[in-house]
Amino acid sequence: MLLPRPASVHRRSGAFPLDEATGLTAPPELLPTAHWLLDALRRPTRLPLPLNTDAPRRIALELDDALGPEEYRLTVEPEGIRVAGGSRAGVFYGGQTLLQLLPPDVYRAAATGHAPRWSVPAVTVEDRPRFAWRGLLLDVARHFMPKHALLRLIDLLALHRLNVLHLHLTDDQGWRVEIRRYPRLTEVGSWRASSPLGAAEDAPDDNRPHGGYYTQDDIREIVAFAADRHISIVPEIDVPGHSQAAIAAYPELGVTDARLGVRTRWGVNPHLLNAEESTVAFYRHVLDEITELFPSLHVGIGGDECPKEQWRQDARTQQLIAERGLADEKGLQSWFTTQLADHLGTLGRRVLVWDEALEGPLPDSAMIASWRGTAGAVTGARRGFDVLSCPDHLVYLDYRQSEQDDEPIPFSIPLTLEDAYSFDPVPAALTAEEATRVVGGQANVWTEHMDSPRTVDYYVFPRLCAVAEALWTTGERDFGEFRVRLQAHLARLDAFGVEYRRPDGPLPWQTRPGVRGKPSTREEWDALIDRLTAGIRTAAPTSPPARA
Template sequence: MTPPMLLPRPVTARSAPGEFRLDACTTITAPAALAATAARLQSALSPATGLPLPVTEDGSGPGIALTLRPELGAEAYRLESGPAGVRIEGGDANGVRHGCQALRQLLPPRVYRGARIADERWAVPGAVVEDAPHFRWRGVMLDVARHFLPKREVLRFIDLMAMHRLNTLHLHLTDDQGWRVEILRHPRLTETGGWRRSSQLGSTIDDRTEDRPHGGYYTQDDIREIVAHAAENGITVVPEIDVPGHSQAAIAAYPELGVTHERVEVMTRWGVSPHTLNAEESTIDFFRGVFDEIMALFPSTFIGVGGDECPKDQWKGDPRTQELMAERGLADENALQAWFIARIAAHVADAGRRVFGWDEILEGKLPPGVAVASWRGMTGAVTAARRGFDVVSCPDDQVYLDYRQSEHPDEPVPVCVPVTLEDAYAFDPVPDGLTDEEAARVLGGQANLWTEHVDSPRMVDYYAFPRLCAVAEALWRGPGPRDFHEFRSRLYAAHLPRLDALGVEYRPATGPLPWQTRPGVLGAPATRADREAHMNRRVAAIRS
């Protein structure tokens, strides 16, 4: 018998005799603690099957039974199906949720459609699945600052994450090109910072612009809905407010936050703005207030502060900044950036949370409890783990989903080196050379989807899938032997039909479809050698 074709691939899965046919008498049985999970399973299965699937605490006869079994461990599950019904046991509620996702994948792909299908035979094949994730942090970073993604699309993206057993959404909410979250005490952050008058097309300095305003932001009620919807799917949302660089949208709204206090507009070009936040206590107080509202909206342990790509030229040329550095005994501008991050980190820690930042924060002294996202290769992961910090690995040449997907001449806005499906599947968050104690500090990994060139939900689909399927399996399964050809066969034979049923406009294996191309919009392709030389220069600061 062919084993179940699930994605991510389970730790163990085997076929069993018989099947369980869903019909009008089928119930979903669950204790009160799993009532919400049972209701979500009902809402997932009922539209296509047309069956009521009532939820009950005391089911009788064959049906779907959900139960907790803590000894399985966090996020682990066991699924057994056969003529007597389906039983899903989870180590916790998230384990039960993962088991429900596996059950859905055992049914025909059309179960993912949103209306009744009368000519389908809804039967769950006999199977025994025992499964648990390897890494605690299995995530994706979604950049909504460069191109705003409407709330309904964020909710849909969360559903797709849950389907793939991902559990962390890192939401990049602010940057030079836009501020996307309502802050009640500072309304101009969205009134002014939430839109820009035009957007660059392409990746080179000579590229033209599209003279069309772009903007949008999430109200605090929107954020509460997003966070609640994610929690119902076992996903934690980690917000990021980028400081002290990547802050031109904030400075456009409140010029007193900038070094020069000059009035600037929200940045319309891609890249890194030279405008940085100043180092006044009033600016620290301003962002303490911002982070207070962010922490009230997001219950996550980690709160992102950015900390990446902060230009130092304005600080170097500003007498007031130099005066403040001398008063504080700071040797150089790197120390000033570390001081800024440490002040925000202390405020976040006072609220019982922990700061999460890009690997540039390693260039200065960090307070305890900080977690580091290693994006410039794996150097940051090694350095952070050896210095005693928790790590989330997201190396750009393996898991940056905005990078071109192949050498195909029609790849839209081809950026940097190709990150292929096979590259994504080979991802291992734990770098070589760490001791067991150091390796234990690697929480896991995430893919990063930056959106300078991802300007619509359709293009989010194109850039994310199917590479995110590969990353999800790599993070679920962990290190060890992997068979890419088996994964690819399972992906195309069994999983892409599920995405088709959901309407996900993924990249076809043969290359982009005509409407997925961007004729005339130039990218910035690079070879592996070009990328390695560039990144070697950038990581020198980490090693020093």
């Protein structure tokens, strides 16, 4: 009943008893993984589990050069357990599988006093992931997630073998990371006066201030905590749209002279950054601090949902377009993107942009996050860009989960557990060669309607379990077989304290009676996505970039 499903499992007779006679051994390079596993085992069992001693029975952690970087082999016999991996990450994933072979109470934070007999069935598990990028985007700009809840979520990602947390740190409604050169980004930009109560265009304000941000020390702690679990934190600073919180803090960044506050409504916003050299310099300085905090190779700079009307109507912007020899406002956005992408390149990083960026030229090193269906993945891969698949109709976990009337704030189309399980990051339209450009996929969690961590639980789980299996498991997948294993896996989530959506719908306190959503039919949504992606499907192709 393992999840994600391993490549192979061979059961044998007998079991390994986990008791006072058990110890753990590990070479020096695996000590961080050993300490993580010991902590995970000691808390619920209260067993001593000494490290690197002559205990009668041992759990041995080992590196094996014959295995791939994230591959592992877990061998459980009555006399001992061996967890071998091709790297520290592989050994860590083997340790996660070992935990799943124990009773679900292993995921509790302390012993309950009614502990089961701790034993591990004799088995050999051999496993490896299908994709290198297995992620979740979490939007902390619309609703801030406190640090302790974010660390808990990271542990849940690790449990499901996910290895990327894409943090959407800035938007119109909030700026969530301390930038010491520009303190007003958090002094002003990290909180708003109210939020809409619901998804309808005329939704009333709740008249409740909302805010929060991570200090640089918080970020360092989050990054280190994630790294111990082999998760990379990919930051995103959204430009040149979705930037009203920054403009509220530093009005000189805006196109007009209007004094804006941090935005208190959802939806696409007409207010853009201006395209002055001084604004580009401002964001270069921001990215300098971001790259000092986040060691990830990729840094997101957004580029999505950027209406150009302010630029069209502004005389100074039109002058800049002419001076730079650009064709139009789309060319100006490409210019803006390229300035920041080139700067990130000097810092040894690669830019991650949403698929709207395919409407214009892009640096060779750019990676495309394809969210509006699969058009961005197909177009990006065919043009030679690396692609991250996150199609809205399969992995946008803020979408409503059923047609039931009691779904909380129902938004967009229904995205069921089975829909999420059907996710394949590689579009069928790609050739085998083009498919090699797809580095993996992720689920995206936009939090307009998730005002607490427990609400995030409801929207994310168990659909993220399905996405995790789609990204990890090799070979054919069967939803019926997955659902059987998921039923057992829910006991682990219960022990962990996850407030997931039940198969028959929300519990009473998970509903939002009287709060209107914005549901859509699949036909309406498909037509909208088709219109939105016309620009990238008809844009003049560029020469394929060299593989980075």
